[in-house]
Amino acid sequence: MASERIIENKHQKKNDPFMSILTFHCRLLRCVLRCFKDTTISYPATRHDYTKLEDPQREYTNTKRTIILDLDETLVHSTTQLPGVRYDFMVMVKMESEIMPIFVVTRPGVTEFLERLGESYKVVVFTAGLEDYASQVLDKLDKNGVISQRLYRDSCTEVNGKYVKDLSLVVGKDLGNALIVDDNPSSYSLQPENGVPIKAFVDDLKDQELLKLAGFLESCYVYEDMRDAVQDLLAN
Template sequence: MSIFKFHCRLLRCVSRCFTATTIISYPSTRHDDYTKLEDEPQTEYTNTKRTIILDLDETLVHSTTQMPGVRYDFMVMVRVETEVMPIFVVKRPGVTEFLERLGESFEVVVFTAGVEDYASQVLDKIDRKGVISQRLYRDSCTEVNGRYVKDLSMVVGKDLGSALIVDDNPSSYSLQPENGVPIKAFVDDLKDQELMKLVEFLEICYVYEDMRDAVQDFLAN
C-alpha cells in the first residue's frame, strides 16, 4: 500500500468523527504530504461542504447514437433539429455509489458540455436520490479556440480553493488547471473501477485548507 493510500484511509476514519457542526481549524504548514486537521487551536471555520464538480460524458457515462457493443443501461430521446433521436447510455461501473458517497461530504455539481435536453434526462436517470445540487450545461461553457471550456468560477466564484473538477478531458478545465483531477475516459469497459479508486481520494479532500493542494498530492502519486 502506498503512503498516499494509507493517508487516504486514515483521514477517512478521522473524517467520520466530525459532524456538520464540528468546529475545525486548518494549519498553514504541510506535514506528510497533506494538511491535517488539528485538535487546537480552534477557529471560526466550520467544515462547510466543499464542492466537487463532475463532467458527465466519458466520466460518469458513455452515450452513443448507435447500439453499443455492451448492454446499455437506458435510453433517452433527444430532439436534433426536426428529428428525435435515441441515445443509448452505458453507466460507468460504480457511478451510483460514487455519487452517494460524495454527497455525504460535498456539494456535488455536474458541469457538462452536453446540451441540456440530453444531459438533463441522463442526470435524472443516474441521480435518483438527488445528490447533484446544481447542473450546468453547454450554454454555461466558455468557448476558447473552438472548444467548450468550463469556468469553475461560475460555480464557486473567487473561492477556487474550495472546489475540484473531475474530467476526462484536461482542456475542459484549462482556465483553472490546478483544480483539475483527470480520470481515464470511459467507453464500454464494464470492469472499469476508476470511480471507486477516485472516491477514496475525494472523500478526504475537504481536510485540505486549499483543495488545489490535494490535486498536487494526487498527481504526485
C-alpha cells in the same frame, strides 16, 4: 455523427495556442496527463507535508466543499448506435427535425460514487453537453437527488473552438474549496490546479475508477486547500 452535436467534443486536438498564456502548473498538468491517458490512475489517500485541518468536519459543518463532475466519458458513455455492451437506459433527443434515441452506458459504481460524495460535498455536474440531452441523462442517473446544481453547454466558455468550464461560475473566488473531475484536461484549462484527471470511460464494465476516486476525494477534506491534493495526485 449526430451524437457529436449532443455530447461533449471529446476528440479535440490537445495542441492549443491558448495554453501559451496558462501558468507553468497548467503546462505541467497537461504533460503529466498524457501519461495517464491509457493507464489506471492511482489516487493517493494521504500525504506527509500538507497543512492539516484540526477538525475538518467541524470547519465545514455549514458550508460543504464542492466537487464538480463532468458527465460524458466520466460518469456515462452515450451513443446514437447500439453499444457493444448492455446499455442501462435510453433517452430521446431532438436533433434538427428528428427525434433520435441515445443509448447510455453508466460507469460501474456511479450510484455508490454519487452517494458517497453527497455525504460530505456539494455535488455539481458541469457538462458541455446540450441541456435537452444531459438533463434527461441526469434525471435517470441521480434518482436520489445528490446533484444540487447542473450546468450545461450554454454555461461553458468557448476558447479557440473548445468548450471550457469556468469553475468560478460555481464557487466564485473560493477555488481552494472545489475540484473538478473530468477526462478532458482542456475542460478545466482556466483553473488547471483544480482538475482531477480520470481515465475516459466507454464500455469497460469492469472499470473501477469511480470507486477508487471516491476514496481519494473523501481524503481531500484534510487539506486546507484542495488544490494541494491534486498536486499530490500528480506527484505520485
